[in-house]
Amino acid sequence: MEIQKSPLLQTENKFQPWVRPTEKPYIRIEGITKKFGDFVAVRNVSLNIYRGELFALLGGSGCGKTTLLRMLAGFEKPTEGRIFIDDVNMAEIPPYERPTNMMFQSYALFPHMTVEDNVAFGLKQDKVPPKQIRERVAEMLSLVKMTPLAKRKPHQLSGGQRQRVALARSLAKLPKLLLLDEPLGALDKKLREATQFEIMNIQDRLGITFIVVTHDQEEAMTLATRIGVMDQGQIVQTGTPAEIYEFPHNKFVADFIGSANMFEGRIVEDEPDHVTIAAPDMAKKIYIDHGISSAPGAQVWTAIRPEKIRLTKLPGNGSPPEYNYAEGVVKGVAYMGNLSIYLVKLDSGKEIRVTMTNETRAAESPIQWEDRVAVTWRSNSAVPLLS
């Protein structure tokens, strides 16, 4: 089964080195497996990452994303497989000789050194002349807006300030590859959003290749050029944030990235330009406007995002559509300001989530508890899941 690419995903002159077959990957991860005793932390992962990318490894805790990052940094040795950075095999290269730098989740700032000395540490190890060190440190500190606090010790800084020092320290050597382990995990929401854009700016200016590990899908979506979704040690899907969100390959991805309503069903027709699916929870068949080349009668799951569903109050005028239709009762309404979340119990008993923007300024939503509603969506809204 293969999903046909939507035209939306092939826009030219954007930064998309992975769509050009002639482009050589900068980081090649080939069949990496890591076992700790009997536990397989990373299972046969292969990945190509291109120069200048900001690649996010996204997954829940224990999915192996940090282990993969630590193997890139050289703190863990792969049980199987090879890693190439700029065509150099990293197998026998210890962390202190790798062209990578890492920003640690705990920041790992040296507590007995000032901000300045922390940032200068890596450069000193390379025996860079003192004058150059001073210049580079000053440059890095101004990049992260920490110049006024250069003489402070880490314990005199706030969480956000420490995070910026850690970023400056890992950037100071201008590594070929920068690894960030949950870089924004310890920050509050406002600060996190501000720093996300700061990181993107810095990445843009320095042109360094970044790999970010995160469990926060929002963070991955805003930061990354591409996302690799990990589950149980494997990469289950790789793609741009839009691809991952709009065309999840399987139930795990659909559920992990954003939220999705899932319908189990059987394929009725599968043509190049459309597919119809009979789902017991729906009153009418599901219609999707592209083929998935599978056998008719096959079991398949369909995912539909809450914001892609429309609710209309019943009884409405006109007859119900031929496809993508169900009826149900509103069992809950949550007003969020910009949008409202509705919990709808379909006639089959299945509960689904629907979000609708609050287009008008009404004290009360037009759809209320216990209202009987029609549930519909367009033919290009739902997505069939391959597994």
Place this chain on the structure above:
Amino acid sequence: MLAAVHRLPGAPLLSSILGRLGFSQRAIVVAVPYLWLIAFFAVPFVIVLKISFAESIIARPPFTPLFGEHGIDLRTKSYSYLFHDALYLRAYIHSGKVALISTLLCLLLGYPMAYGMARARSTLRTALLMLVILPFWTSFLIRVYAWIGILKNNGVINNILIWLGIIHEPIGMMNTDFAVYIGIVYNYLPFMILPLYANLEKMDVSLLEAAFDLGCRPLKAFFVITVPLSLPGIIAGCMLVFIPAVGEYVIPELLGGPNSLMIGRVLVNEFFENHDWPVASAVAIAVLLLLVVPLMIFQHYQNKQAGSAA
């Protein structure tokens, strides 16, 4: 802590009486260690201080009374005596030297041991910690005597070396400074290891990874990251070894030769052989001043640092 006080028999009654007298429970709890220190440190210290300002006489007690017939009778003869006889100065210097070298040896031996323990698997760690503490379960004296059995001319080491044919005459190890060093290092090593271990065990290993990541080789990372961060442990361990080692009496008495003239032995000699209590007291006070003054300066400096860190 309050709960512990309450569990003592009769404590509720006592605390209610004290409470009615205007003492808060907090004051009562704080008072316990203070009373202990006053009764068992401050009072004896004042007595010794008093004796040190007297002169030796043949009487009972063998020194001049402080409150004589003509008012307060302060005599500083025993202190000036300390400077007149080179024996005391030599003893002080020798004690300091032995304590300093022993402390350094303890640090050199103890640091790798503490480091190894702190980096060992957590299941192994408890066992290693037990092994360090285990010797304390036998008497200190027995352990020192055991070293006599090991070091003497027909002791374990010499017998084995002769049996192996490496030497033909026994090596004279007993009654030397060498034996004193062995005794002190052996007995005080746990006092070095334990604070170091407590410090190293807390250390964030990701700091070392960060150092490697930034291009620092493991050996250098040890000296620029691990050692500076373990400085409080090093200082605590050194204090715990150096201070008792300066005043050590039993080990030089049993293992050392007539030349290992340490201040503890001088003090015992003055008390029990010369019966010169005032000079003995002056010797003791002088040791205390020599040890306490640097310690207080250090403490003051550390508090200031802690204050600026907070």
